[in-house]
Amino acid sequence: MSAAPALPESIRVFERGWLSSNNVLLVDEARAALVDTGYATHAEQTLALVRHALGPRALDLIVNTHLHSDHCGGNARLQAQWPCATLIPAASAPIVREWDEARLSFLATGQTCERFAFTGTLAAGERLALGGFDWEVVGAPGHDPDSVMLYAAGPRLLISADALWEHGFGVIFPELEGESGFAEQHAVLEAIAKLDVRVVIPGHGKPFTNVEAALERAFSRLAWLRADPARNAKNALKVLIVFKLLEVRAMTFDALLAMLENAASLRAAAQQLGPRSAWPGLLRELAGELAKSGALVINGERFEAPAAAV
Numbered sequence: 442m443s444a445a446p447a448l449p450e451s452i453r454v455f456e457r458g459w460l461s462s463n464n465v466l467l468v469d470e471a472r473a474a475l476v477d478t479g480y481a482t483h484a485e486q487t488l489a490l491v492r493h494a495l496g497p498r499a500l501d502l503i504v505n506t507h508l509h510s511d512h513c514g515g516n517a518r519l520q521a522q523w524p525c526a527t528l529i530p531a532a533s534a535p536i537v538r539e540w541d542e543a544r545l546s547f548l549a550t551g552q553t554c555e556r557f558a559f560t561g562t563l564a565a566g567e568r569l570a571l572g573g574f575d576w577e578v579v580g581a582p583g584h585d586p587d588s589v590m591l592y593a594a595g596p597r598l599l600i601s602a603d604a605l606w607e608h609g610f611g612v613i614f615p616e617l618e619g620e621s622g623f624a625e626q627h628a629v630l631e632a633i634a635k636l637d638v639r640v641v642i643p644g645h646g647k648p649f650t651n652v653e654a655a656l657e658r659a660f661s662r663l664a665w666l667r668a669d670p671a672r673n674a675k676n677a678l679k680v681l682i683v684f685k686l687l688e689v690r691a692m693t694f695d696a697l698l699a700m701l702e703n704a705a706s707l708r709a710a711a712q713q714l715g716p717r718s719a720w721p722g723l724l725r726e727l728a729g730e731l732a733k734s735g736a737l738v739i740n741g742e743r744f745e746a747p748a749a750a751v
């Protein structure tokens with residue numbers, strides 16, 4: 442495995458895993474800012490990481506690339522610690538202001554997020570000074586219609602959120618509900634290809650440099666998903682099941698089946714794959730595949746997260 446690429450001294454990446462997104466700490470004389478805050482159950486750990494890195498200094502600003510629970514779940518805890526400003530994607534502002542649980546993604550995905558407030562918004566084309574660099578806000582629909590990325594042309598850095606990982610990208614959620622997402626994701630990948638990027642800081646996984654190869658993998662994965670949307674639905678279910686197990690560590694088959702029936706995003710994905718009567722079989726099939734790849738452990742009627750997984 443290659444070492445993580447060098448980043449400017451003003452930027453630190455806390456690589457977290459899959460339950461929590463990475464956190465990017467950018468510090469300059471004017472302010473200390475954190476891009477994305479991890480999952481709710483990791484909030485104390487996120488606070489400890491930031492506090493350790495900042496020493497006596499306060500966190501001044503939180504920036505969220507998008508409002509999935511693994512990217513904004515630490516907001517409330519950090520805001521309780523420091524009276525920091527918080528910027529969220531402009532398109533998400535109304536539903537956060539009202540804390541509209543039917544439209545926020547947390548219930549739909551069977552996840553949780555403590556309520557938080559925001560002080561400002563981010564829209565594509567706007568600029569932001571962070572860590573001594575000038576960043577452009579770049580729209581990144583596809584995985585999430587409201588998501589943004591941050592690009593700094595000076596150091597040639599891209600904070601890509603879940604639009605581009607070293608190996609793939611996040612679930613294309615809009616397609617689960619019959620809305621367009623593949624076309625948007627394609628356009629986002631094309632937009633990234635046009636940027637001059639030395640290092641990508643993804644939402645999950647370590648920062649990486651070989652952007653061309655990552656884009657190539659992402660384009661071919663997207664084409665594969667697009668050719669048969671059931672693949673996206675199946676991937677979504679797997680990702681959401683594994684995520685839930687990372688949070689709660691273990692669930693019974695019946696509890697997982699209930700989640701499939703009650704959480705809107707899972708239900709929409711399952712509906713793409715077959716009628717309700719087929720869902721128990723579908724769940725066993727997916728669990729079997731996940732067990733084979735080591736993403737979960739089947740223990741009788743209990744499904745468990747692997748011991749080492751975070």
Ligand SMILES: [Zn+2]
Binds near residue numbers: 507509512584603611
């Ligand atoms: Zn996401």
